[in-house]
Amino acid sequence: MTQVDEGRSRAAAARLLEAANPDVYRRNPFRVTGVATDAPARRVRQERQRVLNVLDLMPDATVGDQVLPLPSRPAPDEVRAAFDALQRPDQRVIDELFWWWGEPGECGCEPEVHTLHDIAVRAHTEALDLEAAPGSDDPEARSERWVDVADAWADALDAPGFWAHVRHRVTALADRRLGESTVDGLRGAMARALMNPQVLLARKPGNGVLARLLDTWDVDAEVIDNARADAAAPVYEAVEAQLTAVGDLRDDTAPLTAARRALSELPDLARTMEALVPHERFRRSATLRNRISVMLNNCALPIRDSSAKPTVELKQALFEYAIELAVEAEDQRIIRDNLDDLLAAQRFRQAGGSLATSPWDQVNTLIRTRRVDDAIKLLRRMRDTETRPERRAEIESALAQLTQARAVVGGGQPAPWRWMTTLGLFLAAIAAVVYLTDVTWHLDMWLVMAGGAVATLVLTFFVCTTGYRMSIASNPLVGLLTLAIAGYAVWEVQTYGLAPFWMALAGFTIPLEITLPAGLWLAQKWNTR
Template structure:
């Protein structure tokens, strides 16, 4: 299967329907040759005296398209690879596409487009639609598109359209090249919407409806990859600052950094947990828990726990809420000690699970190397031991 056409990247995000060439030009999806040229001439004449034109009747751009946007759309129209992607993501209506699809298939397609477009526009502030109604459109879009993408009929439709367009630039492509890119394109608006932290909790609920469909469950984490990585980087930077202050004995400053930087950064990461693997979520929770606990321990050891008692309690309560199961008992014991005016018994486990696994791997590889040396010779023993060190390095990184 060849890589999906570049048009998928061009349309990705909230501009998915706004930049669609049929939305911009107002042409039906079955427009060809002379009809396209005549329509372009009419629009050129119109935009010579007017600043914008409205585009398709269902275009999501309320203030119209400028001359340069219309010109670009017609240029992209000339590339059948781009055109086909835009066909798949715009209304088919009653266009005579010559395919074997039944009317119900075209109707379901248009309903999915309408629901998806309406949901995106509502999220971007176009139209006064309550959040509850938006959720309904998102759900309808997920169900409608999932049904289409799982249908063999859509693949047949694409194959027919590739034949009908009869352009050699399509010869290197198969229908699956277009099908493969559609799920990620349909999910791509979520990445931009997630930039607004206030909508992330609701967005996570919306996305849960999309992940109910296997066709969307696999690519969804990739959509949020950059957003998640930015959040993780901010959290790591805040943890690094707190750690440096803790190590230099500036315990009160370290505690302030935890309150003012680390916990807000972790709250942001938590809002994205729906799009993060369970193991990574647990590891980040463990890291923050250890930081909170160890700073609290440092303050107590420095004899500062009485003047900073309230902040300590708040920090340990946060640690107790965040702590994964492996740390919970230790953290709750330390929280109890802080609340009663005592000092925590000790730091939470500071050796990362990855390091523990690395130790096990190294021990096993050494043992395996000894056995191999006795049974298969020195070359095998050396190879196994070196392989163990390589794996340990991977775990450490």
């Protein structure tokens, strides 16, 4: 085939696809005028003159096809335009495809070829007339009707003489613009053209069933997929537009406005898109579906946690729809974690916690300010309201570490002056050990050292308890007073000799690797009782 022939073939296919819309039968010039599809040019001119003369005399006269009349009487101008269309052979050959072929004549076709074609035309015409008629239709009957249309055209196109008849008509029209390339172009585009009215109707709201019924056509899978994608084109555009609009709102620091718009628009668009082009079958649908999911999640995240029920419900609904629509497994996991965090936060609030910041941020703040006891209480509340095993294990681990550290860092507010009281107590303890073991009881020096070790254990336990750390020991006046008393006691006992004092001090310091951990362990048990 030459380049010119290829151009004619493409032109014929383009004209066929342009004509194939829901009005392809209602505006068919053969139906409007009542002229037979195989009528020669002379016969067409005679009918034109006769019919237009009748309409001039009687504008309300009935004209057109009598087998399947138009739902409403055509206006005289419409009839005149229909006769004009029959004067264009390149358009007439297309219009002949969509109206009766009747009894075979000069074409020499087998009667079955024309019969099957006319059955398909009738089924298609009636289906499209009913789609245009006002009022509801039984969904089951509607589906069966469109299945019948697909089956009827499949039978007609399978007839061996179908395209031989079209070839005969191209020859009979005797136009130099028509030829074998025209037939090839029509044959290549015929399947898509027959589906096109259904595709255009499927674009209307509530007509997703027509998109699904495209699968019943006995044509190549690629043709069906392209038809369904074409039916979804307006929805694709609407999704892209809404994603852009919602994203702009979110970027303009209007999180609640963006969230409300996302929730009101995106899930419905996703459902419409799924009816037309299921995401498991159409890559673009899957991509847009996942983008909707991510956008819903991203609109929920900036919303501050609140006790206000509408805000909580909005955020939860965004996460739930996002999980439902997520295509990528990793995105779904992340969004599910976000929803779980929200639900845990709500349970935490109901248990008396604050949602001004996240619970973990509150724990970190308390630890930084050395309010360890408050941090532990908060962690326990988080643990009691958490239902996810993995998150509960994280909280338990943090609790264990913080409880162990509390014996060292303390559980109350930071107290920079407490060291004076603590030092005073240790000096006083040394003096007491010397006084009791050496001066009063006259015990052996090794027992003086043992007394120092026991005193270390007891004092370590005491100063690491929460009660001590929350007591008036942090008051600088108390610290100074304690140091003064301890200093006086040390001065007094050293007058009895320095040896007992140094032995007691050795008893305090040498076994520290044993007595200090033991005291800390006892304090930890005491604090967590």
